[in-house]
Amino acid sequence: MSYSFIPNTIRYASNGYIRDLEEKIPSKLPKEYVSFLVKRGVGILDGSYDIQGTDLEIHNFLTFPENQRDTLSLDFYIGAFSNRVPSDCIPIAYDSGGNVFCIGLKGENRGAVYYCDREFEYDEEDETEETRAQKFTKVSNSFSDFLSRLEKYTV
Template sequence: MKLQFTHGKEPLTPERIQEVEAQLGRKLPDEYKRFLLKQHGGHPEPCEFEFVRQGEKDWAVIAYFLNLGDEHETLSEYLISYEDRIPRDTLPIARDPGGNPILLAVSGKNQGKVYFWMREYEPDDPDEVQEYDHLGFVANSLDEFLGALTKRP
């Protein structure tokens, strides 16, 4: 099934992506920039994906890819909400129906990989730094993730 999007915004321009990078103080991976130039936010169909957490496979659903604007469902909004709860080298790029973010590692040894953060696995200690062992691994790259979106068997 070909990946399609509904409820998306106008694709971003390279100039707008540079503005967002300056606002965030972070460089976005090239693969994510290419995605934003074609697709900006919205609901994908198919929208289900498999992830692995502590050796166990499970399934989740994408409600929306976050947009980089200043309206509802924005990357900035999620980054502010989750900044002390997700690894510092990740950015939220999408969310599930319950608001749990799908993350893209933007630097470090995990750069380019996609992860799924879930409230139920968040550390109880609010001072504990969120590490990758609390996340579900989704894909080695954004393109791999997008290509693996499917309907659950």
């Protein structure tokens, strides 16, 4: 499967931005995701994409902030969703309903992509594996697998 961005919307992450982001979260980003941000770049998708094998769709990837008011940036979403996603994940994309896809940062979940319903609050102290599974759906074991399963939505 493939995906494409609207021409002239693609921006590439600098090594400085990656370093600053890793200090902010604080964790190292999975290498596959860093490669995507630095080498492939992020732009506005040329439509919505279904994720094969699920009933989910992705509307867009989160970008890099152009200014402090950029509400579609990684930085904004990391802050806005801090009480809705576990500390071992960060938002990387969203669907048309405002729900987010997150990437795991640590342990056995590192690099895995999850779907997170934005309606749920997250409390790490009261969380169990059962309640976490209700709020977060594992979409893929790796970022590259996630990308390979994107298929442009057609009517």
